[in-house]
Amino acid sequence: MAMWRPPERIRYAPTSGGWPSREQAAASRLFSGVEVGPLSLTSRTWVPAMVPWRATEEGEVTPAVLDWYRRFAEGRPGAIVVEATGIRDIPSGPLLRIGHDRYLPGLRELVKVVREASDGQTRLLIQLIDFLAIRRRPAPETFFARYLQVNEIHRQRLGLADADDSTVRAALAGLTEERLTEVLEPRELEALRMGYRERVTDLHLPQVRELPRVLPDLFAAATARAREAGFDGVELHYAHAYTMASFLSATNQRDDGYGATLEGRVRLPLEVYRAARRAVGSAYTLGCRFLAEECIAGGSSVEDACYFALAFAREGFDFLALSRGGKFDDALQPKVGEAAYPYTGSSGYECMPSYYSDARGPFGRNLPAAQAIRRAVREAGLQTPVIAGGGIHHFQQAEAVLDSGQADIVAIARQALADPDWFRKVRSGCGDAVRLCLYTNYCEALDQRHREVTCELWDREALDETGAARSRDGKRRLVAPPWSEK
Ligand SMILES: Cc1cc2nc3c(=O)[nH]c(=O)nc-3n(C[C@H](O)[C@H](O)[C@H](O)COP(=O)(O)O)c2cc1C
Ligand code: SF4
Numbered sequence: 001m002a003m004w005r006p007p008e009r010i011r012y013a014p015t016s017g018g019w020p021s022r023e024q025a026a027a028s029r030l031f032s033g034v035e036v037g038p039l040s041l042t043s044r045t046w047v048p049a050m051v052p053w054r055a056t057e058e059g060e061v062t063p064a065v066l067d068w069y070r071r072f073a074e075g076r077p078g079a080i081v082v083e084a085t086g087i088r089d090i091p092s093g094p095l096l097r098i099g100h101d102r103y104l105p106g107l108r109e110l111v112k113v114v115r116e117a118s119d120g121q122t123r124l125l126i127q128l129i130d131f132l133a134i135r136r137r138p139a140p141e142t143f144f145a146r147y148l149q150v151n152e153i154h155r156q157r158l159g160l161a162d163a164d165d166s167t168v169r170a171a172l173a174g175l176t177e178e179r180l181t182e183v184l185e186p187r188e189l190e191a192l193r194m195g196y197r198e199r200v201t202d203l204h205l206p207q208v209r210e211l212p213r214v215l216p217d218l219f220a221a222a223t224a225r226a227r228e229a230g231f232d233g234v235e236l237h238y239a240h241a242y243t244m245a246s247f248l249s250a251t252n253q254r255d256d257g258y259g260a261t262l263e264g265r266v267r268l269p270l271e272v273y274r275a276a277r278r279a280v281g282s283a284y285t286l287g288c289r290f291l292a293e294e295c296i297a298g299g300s301s302v303e304d305a306c307y308f309a310l311a312f313a314r315e316g317f318d319f320l321a322l323s324r325g326g327k328f329d330d331a332l333q334p335k336v337g338e339a340a341y342p343y344t345g346s347s348g349y350e351c352m353p354s355y356y357s358d359a360r361g362p363f364g365r366n367l368p369a370a371q372a373i374r375r376a377v378r379e380a381g382l383q384t385p386v387i388a389g390g391g392i393h394h395f396q397q398a399e400a401v402l403d404s405g406q407a408d409i410v411a412i413a414r415q416a417l418a419d420p421d422w423f424r425k426v427r428s429g430c431g432d433a434v435r436l437c438l439y440t441n442y443c444e445a446l447d448q449r450h451r452e453v454t455c456e457l458w459d460r461e462a463l464d465e466t467g468a469a470r471s472r473d474g475k476r477r478l479v480a481p482p483w484s485e486k
Pocket of ligand 2: 415417418436437438440441443444454455456457
């Protein structure tokens, strides 16, 4: 699957920016402690959620999941957020799940592994997600023969008033692309070209209409389970292309009180939070990740995000983690047999920008928006910590984010994947040993193909090392080689 790139194609390269000495690191803001609700972080560093495709088909924690998070914990960031984890007890492929008590033993083990590997220095949160149905792009023959529901409008537009279904289907299958645009409704065309996808605005579907009734309890039960498993906190996933972000979206025109206006759009996210809060009480860290900007035509702006941030902060959310883009609305067309992916269009580029960029470049694209949002929260007299990042790979950048008030905690995703010891190396004056992320998105391409995510900087290294776990095809190691300070 391809990924969208800015037409300017200006090439950027990461730099070290000059690493601090051990003493400079000790005196930095980045390596100073911070409170996130009831939780104390030992530094202002945060590894945001990254799906590594290592769970079982049933959503269980596997030894490979444990290895993945152990490796991040060895680097001792202030916090790690475990990948988007499904709150429902329904099949959803090899994504972690937390929709039933049977997931507790595996999740408890995960918590234990991270505590031990970080020597208690890293706090562990988990990201809770709900998503709507999405189908693969069908072969046109299958679509016309089976999926499309033939109706009177089709008959009328084809001039086949009394024809039976199979005649109409055959006629549709024989139309040119141009003629199809005239005969099919936009959603039918989308189902043909991209694969069928539910939207929160599909109020004719009972399961979509009832989302405001079912989601608060589902999120609350999952939050209670996360606490029971020993996680230090929960991040409600209100970002990117998924259910809760779709409620917040400016494209949400639901007319049942859960859309149309800013108040309506934020209503369910607040109700979900309240239910989750009731389930765990005030002494548990509970916040969310949402979009500073949707980066799509007609999408939410930074002003909308300021409104949401204020509503969340006033309600008592313990943290506001910001991301950017990552929507289905502008996703590229998938191949037949594959599903659309929300990180393939220009909003996807905003979420995970690669080294080919425009004049703004791939580093810190979300920070001006983060600053505006944080300022709005502070001006209202609220101290809720804001977490932001995107393209952060060197110490001076991270320190500048904090110094300039763009955020209170710095999120570092791909750089942590490229070198999970980044935090420990920089803190101990060994910055020269850091492997810098190249922002090629090799990792993201694996993610799109649902293959085990690894980094090209280390996945072919020391493959013969005893005990190094390998990918299913045997060609890649699954975690970065160990590092120790000499
Ligand atoms: C392989 C991969 C998987 C990701 N999975 C998630 C996820 O589960 N939830 C989420 O909110 N963001 C996810 N992201 C986005 C990252 O958390 C982060 O926002 C993004 O990579 C930009 O930060 P960076 O420039 O530091 O990498 C993922 C990113 C990558 C590369
Ligand atoms: S594969 Fe490695 S170097 Fe390339 S973008 Fe991902 S983390 Fe960075």
